[in-house]
Amino acid sequence: MMEGLKIKRVSKTLNGIRIVDDVTATFLPGRITALIGPNGAGKTTLFHLITGELKADSGEIVYKGDDISKLKPYIIARRGVGRLFQDVRVFDNLTVFDNVASACFDQEVESPWYPFVKCSHLKRKIREIKDVIYSYLNFVGLSDMDNIYAGALSYGQQKLLAIARLLAGGYSLLLLDEPTAGLNPVMIKKVLEILERIVEEDKGKTIILVEHNMSAVTEVADWVYFMNEGKIAFFGRTDHVLGDKEVREIYLGM
Amino acid sequence: MNYILHLLIMIGIYLVLSYGLNLVVGFGGLLSLCYAVFYGIGAYASTLLMVKVGISFIPAVLLGIVIAAIFAFLIGVPALRFRGDSFVLVTLGIQMIVFTILYNWVDLTRGPYGIPGIPRPVVAGYEITSLYEYLILVGVILLFSLSVLFILYNAPFGLALKALRDDEMAAEGLGKSPVHMFLYAFVISAVFASTAGSLYAAYVTYIDPTSFTLDESIFLLAILLVGGAGNRIGPFVGTVFMILLPEALRFLGLPDTVAPNVRQMIYGLTLIVLMFLRPQGLAGEYRVK
Secondary structure (H helix, E strand, O other), X not given: OXXXXXXXXXXXXXXXXXXXXXXXXXXXXXXXXXXXXXXXXOHHHHHHHHHOOOOOOEEEEEEOOEEOOOOOHHHHHHOOEEEEOOOOOOXXXXXXXXXXXXXXXXXXXXXXXXXXXXXXXXXXXXXXXXXXXXXXXXXXXXXXXXXXXXHXXXXXXXXXXXXXHHHHOOOOEEEEEOOOXXXXXXXXXXXXXXXXXXXXXXXXXXXXXXXXXXXXXXXXXXXEEEEEOOEEEEEEEHHHHHHOHHHHHHHHOO | OHHHHHHHHHHHHHHHHHHHHHHHHHHOOOOOOOHHHHHHHHHHHHHHHHHHHOOOHHHHHHHHHHHHHHHXXXXXXXXXXXXXXXXXXXXXXXXXXXXXXXXXXXXXXXXXXXXXXXOOOEEOOEEOOOHHHHHHHHHHHHHHHHHHHHHHHHOHHHHHHHHHHHXXXXXXXXXXXXXXXXXXXXXXXXXXXXXXXXXXXXXXXXXXXXXXXXXXXXXXXXXXHHHOEOOOOHHHHHHHHHHHHHHHHHHHOOOOOOHHHHHHHHHHHHHHHHHHHOOOOOOOOEOOO
């Protein structure tokens, strides 16, 4: 049974402010669900709670049947939860190639003894992932910059790199915090296309999209959660939510 | 000639140290001020094992490594809960504690009296006595150390450390455990410090705690800051520069009465100017923060 991500009555208070307030939501695999709402609504904090950067004060976060709300961030990542950060967070002092490569090895390969006890495996693995890395770099149009330090790229390029790194990680749940912000229209189109392709090709994958770009949301998301002041204010089909009077007043300014 | 051989031996020992520390400072991005602790533990452990227990050089070095690794683990577990300035201060505290123990536990270490008459190393039944032989011993151990470390630098292990250094939150989001990776780096670097310590003790045949002070830890860190951390050439440039510069200043022909002080000042001034001109180090690509 495909269970996806279930958030059950999760709350979080930071500095006396209830940033996430009794949120219950389900994100099903095989589809892109958007999470929209005004700045400060708690969307990014909800992402922090899912990835374990913050711990919920109460409630459960269940992914593939397990409560992950008490786990450490790196363990949650190993369970298949990957994230695109709002502030990109590429590794500035690594090359473009190494940035993507850093997502390709599991903990066994990254152990210090692996190159000594499994030398030939490692060589083969590095050969294999090279093609994978270049296919993702090609996809985002950065393959001819493979040797440049990521810190030297423009913001838009860093975002593309972060997307390539995330895709290379092979995660089953993708949390995307404003993936199209700062990209040009051609790249936006490409990124949205790959998101649709991901869920089409693998029905086990779940994508949650935080976005302020409503045309992107209508294009790829079938379902939308609207968040306001820490609460889920509205959930439904994209056209229903975006057509709602309250949503239009609070968020879209119409 | 003996003078040059001596310098080469010292450079060899310091290369083992700086390339080992590079794993923590350059790859991990953690400014450790207690590296001399593991240098000292290696020197004392192998010396005491040779002098008091009577085992020979190679087993003493290997046991010294085990002891230093255990200490690194015990120190690393609490210290690596901290980052940035806090980590620097915690390692400073550790450095002070261990020095005080070495200095005051007279029954074990003879404290300030030091341990004289450390036996010369015997390798495969052959006693090493001349400077040439020492240089070969240091060279062999250096080559072995570098081949192990360079494999680690290039392996996914090194890449994961650099990723954690650049952005811990993003790297953890890719499934890398900061605690485990930093602890591995900390313990592995201590292994090389300990090896260098044993070599040093067997070379000078006398040790006392003043060789393993905070000054020494700062000097080792300065090697990496000057040469450049996080790559394969920086520690070499830094070690050669930091060891040869004070020696070169001896030949300035300064009047004897002020020479040592002026040399120290030129040395300090050079470091300051260098940080202005090359904040990432002479051969560095990454600027340690």
